[in-house]
Amino acid sequence: MDRTFSSDIEKTSEKASIHDLELAAQPGVVLAASGARHVAVIDEAAEARLRRKFDVRLLPVVAAIYLFCFIDRANIGNAKIAGLEKDLGMSGLDYNVLLCVFYISYTVFELPLQLVTKKFGPGKTLPIFTLLFGLFSLVMGFVKNYGQAIGVRFLLGIAEGAIFPGLAFYLSRFYRKDELGFRLSCYLVCTPAAGAFGGLLASGLLKIDSIGPYRSWRCIFIVEGLITMAIGLIAWFLMPDRPEACKWLTDEERALAEVRIKSENVGQSQAIDTLRKKAVLQGIFAPSTLVVAVIFMFNNITVQGVGFLYVLSPTIVKTIYPNETTINLQLRTVPPYVVGAFVVLLTGYLSFKTRKRALYMVVCAPFVTIGYSLYISSMDPQVRYAAAFMVATGSFAFGALTTAWAAANVTSDSARAAAIGTVIMFGNCGGLISTWTFLPKDGPRYLPGNSFNLAGSVVMLVLTAGLWTWQVRENRAKENGRDDHYLVSKTEEEIQLLGTKNPHFRYSV
Template sequence: MLKPVINGDTEKGSVQAIEDAAVPGHVATKVDSPHTTVYIDPVLEAKLRRKFDMRILPTIALIYLFCFIDRANIGNARLAGLEEDLNMSGLDYSTLLASFYAAYTAFEFPLQMVNKWIGPGKTIPILTFFFGLFSFVMTFVETFGAAVAVRFLLGIAEGGVFPGLAFYLSRFYRKDELGFRLACYIVCAPLAGAFGGLLASGILKLDSIGPYTRWRMIFFVEGLVTMGIGIIAWFLIPDRPETAKWLTPEERALAEARLKADHVGQTRVVDQIGNKAVIDGVLNPSTLVLPTIIQTIFPDAGTIEVQLRSVPPYVVGAFTTLLSGYLSFKTRKRGLYMVISAPFMMIGYIMYLASIDPQVRYAASFMVALGAFSFGAFCNAWASANAPTDTARAASIGTVVAFGNCGGLVACFTYLPRHQPRGVPGNAFNLAGSTACLVLGAGLWAWQVKENRAKERGRDDYLLEGKTEDEIAALGRRNPAWRYAY
């Protein structure tokens, strides 16, 4: 039996064994206070966390790397002659991008509920295989209409992956651990831009792959690799700690107990889907275009040179994502780093709007990368940290990601060739968006601080009167002992 270590905040006599706290129907936090009834040895917890890091994160990161490569390779294909070969003109390229985002946005929330129902450990490998398949099928399209249809199917498949990965990790990591772990795979978004540019430039140096030339080679290679990753992932990622064969019984109990300890009054780590929990999650308070932007900054550069010039901003974005994620993990803060990141984006878009000098605009791409890429990790970590149940986290993350990708849909029609080189509609839209990120992030942070203080003064204490243990568990964020994590 794992020996519980008495927490200074826990009264003697109320401490329970870790195995007991892990049992469904038992709580690991007092129903009327944020104090745990079991305290985990930090050495054992750190060892378990490292095991998760080594066993889970590499596969998740690899899936997201190719998820983003398969999404963003359309920009590299455009530089390699996609539009000419498919006789595209006018708004056709924007429509092609929009077909992906329309499906991606529309299917994110439904597929997140499928992730919850079936289990992300099963659905994520399946969806990974299919988005690799649809990327591979782009090799064979001969018409613009066929390309739109395939990109729409790709959007459906990818729609369940990004929110699904965040939801999946929330089953293994505690609130304050999750942000950095999300950053460890979301860093693959800028890395996908860098690696995708390098990979595309390398592929394009070949004359052909069988009968396939130019942009078709990009989809052929990247699609095949992604399908292989999906097949491998099926055998590597367990659905939750309880089903991880590489954990000992004691480690499984520890994993369950520590997640319960994060959520006041909850009796189960993985709950059944319920309308109330879904509603609670929903109501809880530039990669595609960068190669094109680089081409407008350096109009005389060749295709491979443009691909390579797009790499450094992505590298900067990757470094910033990991650094801010790590600092968030160590300081147990999320809102702070979102608020700090927004001004970098604002400055970058102001530079885009103010100048058409190539060096100024290239510097602007670094400023945007400094601020933008870390937002995906922080938005999902913040949403997950303030969702009290497994179902609420699935719904909350699905909602956040779906709304976020509405921006991608709008961007398809705000960065048009006729607006270059200054790109006023798109850059103005993004300046407004980054300003809103600053205002809303600071506002949410301030509101959560105010709510926590009100709860500490006893404003919601009456809600526990006459309640059973199950009714207390159903209170979620209304529980007077609940504290918002910011």
């Protein structure tokens, strides 16, 4: 069966341009007329084979990078209950400050490093930053005082600032808009999986009393840091920068991969453009980008609070099961993460099949609301543990869906890099906020933090529904010709910079 979709070279005239003919000349592609528009027809079987190659070759490497980078980021929660605070002389709000420092550098450097990734290519920069991330995690196992820990966490935040948005941007060079969400979920599932696997790994490492002079909590950083460094080194040889650099593709498959992405970059003459300031600004300030960024910010307040501070962290599980051993507390954090991981994959797959993102965000948000309502209303341990499952079910799916939604609603590689970087930068502002939502003085009920996250879940739902409605109205207005005048007397270069104003662009909900 053939799959038909609007190409980026659709014209208001029925006459095909030179670029139309170049597109039609690619293997497996036929240019067909559809009213006043030209569309590219791609052999669906060839496209499916190509997609499977990307899945097998790229996703395992990307998932491994993200899994251990997230473990290295969140393992401080495991180290906390294993003696980190006592050994470093920490007290009061020192732990919150330690978390906060990470997010300050993460947030400040994220967008600039995303542009660096765009300029030099994610296939080169991501393995380097993964290696650095593992190195800084390793060094964390050797810190002797609180000041050194602060410095290392700051450096860790810089390295992480390139990885999360860079991985999403990297996959956007290989997958179409409707395919991207599920592929993002295939590695973002490592957020809850990292909680589960990290808890299991930490449990095993804590059974080791020491390695030489280093106590068990230091072993967590040392072992996990070494693993991440190894993954970074391996990734250098396994991550091609773009489809045309994939030696394991045939010439026909490389051409098809180029056409697939080019066809969705409305108004663009190439799949991967040079870094352009106007395109970057379009990606940052697009209405869809900004609204999705705020949604992800509120979601990340919950997700990061889940891992580091409260909902599923060993610290709060200890308040539910005060008589359990440290190792059993680690294991108690695993089941909610497993449920969260399943929901991430399920919503990602459904978004791929139905070509929708907003729908599943609207479905997931109420679970977060219910979870925090239970935390506020009850101190019963079983109810609060059930609430942990509700929060995990509703919150983890947003990472893939919001990133894919932002990436789908821009029109060039430069704009996509900027849009993804902006959304994730806002998300990490949420992470920064999360470090102050659950303070020691508010335990064990943590009413301020739970109330704040309850309100945030409502904001997420309202903004998602509102943006969805706005995009549908915008598409209807474009169909009625509202933006046709933007093409009048425009040069090819000016058309490329129209962005979402191009009358052939349609918002993807």
